[in-house]
Amino acid sequence: xxxxxxxxxxxxxxxxxxxxxxxxxxxxxxxxxxxxxxxxxxxxxxxxxxxxxxxxxxxxxxxxxxxxxxxxxxxxxxxxxxxxxxxxxxxxxxxxxxxxxxxxxxxxxxxxxxxxxxxxxxxxxxxxxxxxxxxxxxxxxxxxxxxxxxxxxxxxxxxxxxxxxxxxxxxxxxxxxxxxxxxxxxxxxxxxxxxxxxxxxxxxxxxxxxxxxxxxxxxxxxxxxxxxxxxxxxxxxxxxxxxxxxxxxxxxxxxxxxxxxxxxxxxxxxxxxxxxxxxxxxxxxxxxxxxxxxxxxxxxxxxxxxxxxxxxxxxxxxxxxxxxxxxxxxxxxxxxxxxxxxxxxxxxxxxxxxxxxxxxxxxxxxxxxxxxxxxxxxxxxxxxxxxxxxxxxxxxxxxxxxx
Amino acid sequence: xxxxxxxxxxxxxxxxxxxxxxxxxxxxxxxxxxxxxxxxxxxxxxxxxxxxxxxxxxxxxxxxxxxxxxxxxxxxxxxxxxxxxxxxxxxxxxxxxxxxxxxxxxxxxxxxxxxxxxxxxxxxxxxxxxxxxxxxxxxxxxxxxxxxxxxxxxxxxxxxxxxxxxxxxxxxxxxxxxxxxxxxxxxxxxxxxxxxxxxxxxxxxxxxxxxxxxxxxxxxxxxxxxxxxxxxxxxxxxxxxxxxxxxxxxxxxxxxxxxxxxxxxxxxxxxxxxxxxxxxxxxxxxxxxxxxxxxxxxxxxxxxxxxxxxxxxxxxxxxxxxxxxxxxxxxxxxxxxxxxxxx
Numbered sequence: 001x002x003x004x005x006x007x008x009x010x011x012x013x014x015x016x017x018x019x020x021x022x023x024x025x026x027x028x029x030x031x032x033x034x035x036x037x038x039x040x041x042x043x044x045x046x047x048x049x050x051x052x053x054x055x056x057x058x059x060x061x062x063x064x065x066x067x068x069x070x071x072x073x074x075x076x077x078x079x080x081x082x083x084x085x086x087x088x089x090x091x092x093x094x095x096x097x098x099x100x101x102x103x104x105x106x107x108x109x110x111x112x113x114x115x116x117x118x119x120x121x122x123x124x125x126x127x128x129x130x131x132x133x134x135x136x137x138x139x140x141x142x143x144x145x146x147x148x149x150x151x152x153x154x155x156x157x158x159x160x161x162x163x164x165x166x167x168x169x170x171x172x173x174x175x176x177x178x179x180x181x182x183x184x185x186x187x188x189x190x191x192x193x194x195x196x197x198x199x200x201x202x203x204x205x206x207x208x209x210x211x212x213x214x215x216x217x218x219x220x221x222x223x224x225x226x227x228x229x230x231x232x233x234x235x236x237x238x239x240x241x242x243x244x245x246x247x248x249x250x251x252x253x254x255x256x257x258x259x260x261x262x263x264x265x266x267x268x269x270x271x272x273x274x275x276x277x278x279x280x281x282x283x284x285x286x287x288x289x290x291x292x293x294x295x296x297x298x299x300x301x302x303x304x305x306x307x308x309x310x311x312x313x314x315x316x317x318x319x320x321x322x323x324x325x326x327x328x329x330x331x332x333x334x335x336x337x338x339x340x341x342x343x344x345x346x347x348x349x350x351x352x353x354x355x356x357x358x359x360x361x362x363x364x365x366x367x368x369x370x371x372x373x374x375x376x377x378x379x380x381x382x383x384x385x386x387x388x389x390x391x392x393x394x395x396x397x398x399x400x401x402x403x
Numbered sequence: 404x405x406x407x408x409x410x411x412x413x414x415x416x417x418x419x420x421x422x423x424x425x426x427x428x429x430x431x432x433x434x435x436x437x438x439x440x441x442x443x444x445x446x447x448x449x450x451x452x453x454x455x456x457x458x459x460x461x462x463x464x465x466x467x468x469x470x471x472x473x474x475x476x477x478x479x480x481x482x483x484x485x486x487x488x489x490x491x492x493x494x495x496x497x498x499x500x501x502x503x504x505x506x507x508x509x510x511x512x513x514x515x516x517x518x519x520x521x522x523x524x525x526x527x528x529x530x531x532x533x534x535x536x537x538x539x540x541x542x543x544x545x546x547x548x549x550x551x552x553x554x555x556x557x558x559x560x561x562x563x564x565x566x567x568x569x570x571x572x573x574x575x576x577x578x579x580x581x582x583x584x585x586x587x588x589x590x591x592x593x594x595x596x597x598x599x600x601x602x603x604x605x606x607x608x609x610x611x612x613x614x615x616x617x618x619x620x621x622x623x624x625x626x627x628x629x630x631x632x633x634x635x636x637x638x639x640x641x642x643x644x645x646x647x648x649x650x651x652x653x654x655x656x657x658x659x660x661x662x663x664x665x666x667x668x669x670x671x672x673x674x675x676x677x678x679x680x681x682x683x684x685x686x687x688x689x690x691x692x693x694x695x696x697x698x699x700x701x702x703x704x705x706x707x708x709x710x711x712x713x714x715x716x717x718x719x720x721x722x723x724x725x726x727x728x729x730x731x732x733x734x735x736x737x738x739x740x741x742x743x744x745x746x
Binding site for chain 2: 119124126127142292
């Protein structure tokens with residue numbers, strides 16, 4: 001089915017189920033309980049999970065397969081966002097033209113940047129992409145203000161032309177939608193103490209994420225994907241066999257740029273505004289962190305990494321000192337202060353520190369990211385279960401490299 | 404003419420900072436073959452050495468002065484720095500005022516220690532790993548260092564004034580025979596430029612005229628052969644890493660009065676310094692220094708209003724534009740050595 005083999009199909013179905021049931025899975029704690037702050041099942045955050053998941057999946061097609069480390073991918077995200085917002089200003093608040101435009105324009109932009117940047121490799125490639133992204137950021141910030149709105153950014157206004165929609169009724173606030181359904185429409189389901197929110201915008205983005213995930217799966221398993229892996233493992237040898245690898249890497253670059261554009265367009269569809277800071281190089285660094293943390297070159301890793309980082313950014317960062325004191329109230333006074341004092345630097349506003357440390361640990365010890373970590377634990381557990389079957393186990397691990 | 408001289412001068416102080424950081428980056432790259440994304444963080448640590456020394460010197464004890472009253476009529480609390488109690492107000496005042504130059508002495512051992520720990524504790528294990536891994540792990544380290552500083556010093560910039568002897572401006576125009584007031588240049592920037600020149604000259608002299616430097620240069624050219632000659636080149640390279648960290652730190656110390664240090668200042672400089680290194684040519688020390696000054700001056704030229712009228716916004720992108728052009732037309736950089744990182 002869907003031209004996937006059995007193992008991939010299983011993974012795809014698991015991912016699909018997880019995204020469909022996310023409002024339940026991410027809201028495991030009842031309202032009002034002390035742990036309710038760990039609930040991530042609110043629309044804004046869920047949308048971010050899938051949108052940045054798309055972004056990271058796209059980045060992974062470039063970095064995970066070809067090994068080219070781009071430090072400027074946020075530029076494509078930003079370009080996609082600007083394209084989408086202009087579609088909303090000029091044509092319609094319907095998200096379809098916005099999404100199509102964001103993907104197409106980001107793709108064209110990636111083609112230009114990629115064509116130039118891919119003339120070099122290694123660290124030079126990283127610096128070139130970084131330079132392009134920083135240039136885009138600086139220009140969006142200053143020179144291109146008529147197009148980008150400069151520092152304040154853009155949002156749809158009531159009196160924009162909107163040819164297809166006709167202008168809005170006076171006083172109506174523009175909001176993005178899809179044939180009458182608005183992105184912020186939500187259905188709330190109360191079950192006992194639990195409150196689950198089903199948001200239309202989330203499911204729209206999630207559907208696109210599944211499409212993106214499926215496409216990346218097909219790319220990974222295709223001859224084209226094999227060629228990209230060849231670039232990563234030994235580009236020189238590939239060249240010696242008489243192949244020109246440039247079209248392949250360029251195609252990978254453009255595809256990943258289009259993914260970034262799609263993510264940018266979706267960001268606008270969910271929250272109709274955009275500013276140049278979206279293209280700043282820290283944003284590019286973030287997608288690198290997501291992909292590596294989750295597991296570069298694996299299918300599911302980038303999505304996990306994106307979810308992990310966004311969860312930390314939104315949930316862990318909200319834990320403050322008084323909440324910690326509530327948790328550890330049962331400890332003797334001096335010890336309580338000590339424990340809180342020891343944990344506090346790593347959470348709340350210091351969550352970046354935890355992120356940095358985790359990232360370093362992953363790069364040093366787990367080049368395959370969280371996915372490899374999970375596999376190692378799984379293997380360890382299984383290995384303990386049946387040590388006798390050592391040969392068979394070895395065979396199966398050899399045939400499943402971190403994927 | 405005077406406008407041109409003014410722009411050159413304006414470019415020099417930023418160029419000095421670029422050159423110092425790029426020099427350290429190139430040293431590390433040339434010796435250990437490691438791409439150090441945490442170098443900006445070392446610059447930032449240096450700046451915070453200045454902040455720390457200033458804070459240490461102004462550590463105060465509080466005495467209650469019965470003779471003075473505050474506006475509520477309570478006895479006034481007077482903060483006296485400890486050193487004022489020990490050495491008297493005259494000496495203490497001078498020492499506190501000169502805390503930034505003094506911080507150089509304070510920063511050297513700290514930065515060397517940081518460099519040694521970093522190299523032995525982390526970088527050592529990344530010699531054999533691909534450059535992408537080196538970039539990633541040092542990028543992570545930079546985040547960690549910067550968050551640690553943020554935890555202790557907060558997110559806001561901390562003003563760290565230069566000694567008042569250097570606080571004014573210098574009328575360059577009068578000296579060169581232009582109308583007075585046309586070329587005004589702050590003293591401290593002049594000091595910074597001079598300091599950078601001395602440090603750069605020192606590093607070059609060290610590499611050029613000492614036996615140690617000669618061995619290091621030999622090791623940069625052919626590490627294996629030097630190792631076969633029975634010289635412990637790894638140890639020397641570790642020391643060079645510490646030296647590079649020290650150079651970045653000193654650049655940071657002296658930069659503190661120009662721009663109040665904040666925790667992310669290193670990252671802002673790092674991105675540009677990398678561009679500088681690439682433009683100068685990977686592995687070429689002279690290239691890094693020349694490109695640093697060149698790009699600093701170019702940047703300040705691009706921000707002249709005459710230029711901005713023709714090409715709006717060029718000041719924001721000039722460095723990146725130059726980098727792209729250089730990389731595409733002269734992939735080895737301006738002065739890159741043959742065979743260094745050529746892929």
